[in-house]
Each structure stands twice: as structure tokens, then as C-alpha cells.
Amino acid sequence: MARCKGSTSLGISLILFITTNMAIASPQERVVTKEDFIEEKIYSPFVGRNYPDKVLFGDTHFHTNLSFDAGLVGTTLDVDVGYRFARGEKVISNTGQPVQLIRPLDFLVITDHSELIGLAPMIRESNPTLLADPWGRWIHERFNAGPEGRMEAFANIIEAGVKGKNPFSTDEATRSIWLDFVKKADLYNEPGRFTAMTGFEWTSTPNGNNLHRVVIFADDASKTSQTIPYSSFDSLDPEDLWKYLANYEDKTGGQVFAVPHNGNLSNGLMFNGKTFSGKKINRKYAETRSRWEPVHELTQIKGDEESHPLLSPEDEFADFENWDVANLDGSAAKKKEMLQYEYARSALKLGLKLGKKLGVNPYKFGLYGASDTHTALATTREENYFGKYQKTEPSAQRHNNEVIPSDNPSLRIMTSQESASGLTAVWARENNRREIFGSMKRKEVYATTGTRIRVRMFAGWDFKADEVTRHDFVAQGYRRGVPMGGDLRKAPNGKSPKFMIRALRDPDGANLDRIQVVKGWLDKNGKTFERIYDVAVSDDREIGANGRARKPVGSTVDVDKATYNNTIGDALLVAHWSDPEFNPKEHAFYYVRVLEIPTPRWTTYDAAFYNIERPKVVPPTVQDRAYTSPIWYTP
Secondary structure, eight states: OOOOTTHHHHHHHHHHHHHHHHHHHOTTTOOOOGGGGSSSOOSOTTTTOOSOOEEEEEESSBOOTTSHHHHTTTOOOOHHHHHHHHTTOOEEOTTSOEEOOSSOOSEEEEOOBSTTTTHHHHHHHTOHHHHTSHHHHHHHHHHTSHHHHHHHHHHHHHHHHHHTOOOSSSSHHHHHHHHHHHHHHHHHOBTTTBEEEEEEEEOOOGGGOOOOEEEEEOOOHHHHTTOOOOOTTTOSOHHHHHHHHHHHHHHHSOOEEEEEBOGGGSTTOTTSSBOTTSOBOOHHHHHHHHHHOOEEEEEETTEEOSOOTTTOTTOTTOOSSOOOSBOTTSOSBOOGGGGGGTSHHHHHHHHHHHHHHHSSOTTOOEEEEOOOBSSSOOOOSGGGOOOSSGGGSSOTTGGGSEEEOOSSGGGOEEGGGOOOOOEEEEEESSSSHHHHHHHHHTTOEEEESSSOOEEEEEEESSOOGGGGGSTTHHHHHHHHEEETTOEEESOOTTOOOEEEEEEEOOTTSOOEEEEEEEEEEEOTTSOEEEEEEEEEESTTOOBOTTSSBSSOOOOOOBTTTTBOOSSSSBSEEEEEEEOTTOOTTSOEEEEEEEEEOOEEOHHHHHHHHHTOOOOTTSOSEEOOEEEEOOEEEEO
């Protein structure tokens, strides 16, 4: 090999430099040990950090063509498209329109209905397993026999649901679809980049009242393939679902939980303090429910269920995307006395009362949001909303479709009343199944109505006012307090809980209006109360002695053009707040609500795009928001 003159000494020097420094650089020679993390001085402050420092956004209630009420009514997009779309790819919708997210999701849980899962694609493909079943062969023939045959088939499916009887003679069709599904989830799962999780929806609807739960697994196909989805054909009773969850964990060593949703359509059944059979709940029931249902789905397409104006008359923001006229199928009208058992805030208050009586709080749940889309498209932004069903994808006519039909016009729900909501946000250390599942299980999770607001909340006894603006406020929050989903106990003498809260706007969305703390408590006489405090407001507005902003944020929305701007509101809001009415003897909870400035509602975007009249049954603007899981105080 040719060599330049004078290179010998340079080469020797280079060899000496490399060999000398190999002892330092080689990972085989220098292994990181536990002692490295507890030395008094380390230049990099991040090497020993082990608390959740990443916020991840995802959809935790999601349907594809595998769901009978999607695939049989026009949804053709499958599991593959659902995952690809959530990962950020542009796809073609069920109605032939190109659609894409502004940013990919970090995770997705596909939760198709367990009842008749995969029926639509099996009919379309003339699946051999379907045709081998007597009812499967019959339903295949009916769907291929023209309009009259389809009507007969739909009537048969509805009858099976009402009677709670599985029309299939075996579980083979369900098993084949499920095994294919869990393998696809593993295929699309990319830890660190995108997390694909498995689940299903258990669709208990006694007398048209919603008791649905989505079931979420932490595991891969090696464990989830050992089960098949539990359906309402097996039982309508949530306690039987919990037994299924316990059996799964005992059999596989895996992890799973269930998430109730749409208590607003249960006509008073979701949080009424009774068992499915109508008996008063006892301690065992409370323990079991709190074990298997650690979170509640607060907001989604079928309405927001934080609270209601009749339950929270002093809360001017409680009237948000309420569906409050009937039950799930529009067969029974809503009565005022039902509302207290349908909304999360009132359930959290009832939980304090039951917890003191039983020793265990059955309604001690965290909060998250989801879309409940049946299009395989997780679109939750107001300006990019693709509806709940194929027939409610963007069009000039979609506002007048019936989502919940009823013989009584006053009980109907129209497409225009769908809410472009929501998302689940988790605080985790890594983007993988175990971390995301663990965050939800410990309730370090929050809900948004579709926006990607970042919010953190800590409670402790000695946080100083200036600490919320420190660069290490998160580290201090974990070190000396508890995060959302946590518990405070045994208040030191003379101290009240102090909260550190930060909220940052969606970088592609609207500025923030305010941060609020919502408190609920139980007094010595066993009565529950609630109060809302504005703890940070934008635009240098003042907070009055009553703890509320002296004036609203205003609005920049041009309704006719469906535009707004961020000349009002703030990008970042922070708060250090101490409860001025704290009683150390009273059980209490606190959660944070963050409001954006007003923006056009999705129906207003539609009206401007299609040059049509805005629907009168909904407001032209919304204030999208985030809700954290509570922090509880127990004497």
C-alpha cells in the first residue's frame, strides 16, 4: 500500500491515541452500575431520571370493518388501514376522499365489538369458516339475496342482540378473526415509534341502556391468542366481564382492564351505586370494580360526560357537547333524576360517599378520551372531522342523518350533534405497550376533546410558588408530591394541599383561555359539594375574590368564514394554587380542566366549505379542553 513521506510518526501517534482512549470509550470495559446514579455530582442531569417524561397521544376506542355496526353499514376500511392512518399515512376514506392526520398518533387501541366480530368481511369474502356454520351460511345467503334478504338479515341480527343469544353454533368464526387481528397488532407495533395495542368492546345494552366497556390488553399475541373476546351474548352483567378479565390474567400471566363509557346514555345505570341485578353494592363489589376499571372514558363522539348544567349550575362550561335526551337506542326518554348517575363529576362525588361507607371507593377512576369512530379513521380535530359512520363522513348532506333514530322526534340524535372528540394522553417513560398500559392503570392519564394540549399536575404539602416555573418542577413534583391519579393522605398540621400545574397549547391549535381546578368533597354530614377555581387566566385578566375570572376571554372566530386567530389567549399557562377552604377531616378530589379560546365547531367548518346553512341545534363555536385524572385526599 502506498504511503506518504513523513507519515510514520503521525501514524504512530494516531495508533497511540486510539489505543489509549479505547479503554475509556469501549462499552465492554466500562459498564454502567447503580452506583453511577447516586454519586453526588454528575454532569448530565438526565442519566438517572426514571420518572415519566413523555406525553403520548392516542385513541383507545376505535372500530374498523370488523365491527358489525360498521362493516355491515358501509365501512370498508380494515385493521391495516386503521393502523396505517394512525401512524400518519394518507389513505382513502370509506367514501373515496383522501384523508390524513396533521400529526401521527403515538398509539392506537383497536376495540372492535366482540359480538359477531368480523361478520361483514367474512360475508364479503365468503369465508369458509363462516359458511361451515349453519347460521353463518344462512346470513351469508340473506346478505347476497338483494334488499329484502338484507332487511331479513338485519332483523335477525337485532333479534339476537335483544335476546342476548349468540346465533353462531361455535366460536370458530370469532376465534379465526381474533387470531388474525392480534397477529396484525404485533406486526404494526414498533416500540419507540408507534404502539399498536389490542382490545375489544363488550356491548351490554339492557333495554337500550348503555353499559358498554372497552377492554384493553397490555400483551402480545403469545398471550392474547389464548383467549377470545367476551361478548354480551355471554352475559350482560359487568361482574361477569370482570371474572373473564381475572381468568385471562390467571391463565396467561398477562394484564388487562376494562373502561366504561357513555354513562350519559345509560339512563341512570352506570354509577347508581347498585349491582346489575339492582342490589346495593358492598365492599367486595367496590374492590372488584376499582380493580378492573381504573379509568373512565370521559369524552367521545357520543357526547362529553364531565358534567351537566343541571348537576353543576354554577359551572358555565358544563354545557359542553351534552347528549341528554334518551338512552343509547332512543327507546326511553331521559329523566332529570338519572343525570347524577351518568356524569363523571357526580360519580366521583358519589364515590367519596360510598368509599367512606364501604371502606373502598368503587368510582375512584382516572379520566381519558377517545373517538369511538366506526370509520377506521381517528380524526378528532374540528377542521378534519370524518364522522362516526361511513354515512357521516364529510358531505353537504351529512348533518341531517340520524345517528340515534327514534319514533319520538325529540329523542333523535342527528349527525350534527356528534362531537369531534377525543384523545387519550398518557405520561410515560417510553412509547411501548407496558408503559402506556401502566400509565393508564396508575391513572397518570388525561382526556382531551381532540386537541393535543400538554398538561401536568402535581399536589404536595410544601411546594413553593416559584417552583412551578423552575426547569426541574417535574422532578420536584415526583420527589415531594404526587401526580394526577395519585393520593394525598394525612395532612400535616396547619397545611393545605398545594398544586403545581402547567398547560401548553397544541402547537397546531388554539391558545389557552384558562386553567381551572375542579374540587369535590364530602362533609361531616355525608353531603357532597363541588367548586371550581380559575387558577390561571390568559391576557393578564384578573381572578376575583370568588376564585373566578372577572371577564371571559372573548372570541376571534369569524363564523361565516370558519376562521380564528391566536391574538387572544396564551400559549403557556402555569399555576401554583393552595386550597383556601381545605378541611383535613374531609374526603376530597381535585382535577384540572384546561380550556382553549373559542374556535369554529366542525359543523361551522362544514358550512363554510360546502356553502350550506349551519345547523341550529348546535353552537357555531367550541372551547376544546383537557381534563386530568383526579388527585384524591383521604383523611
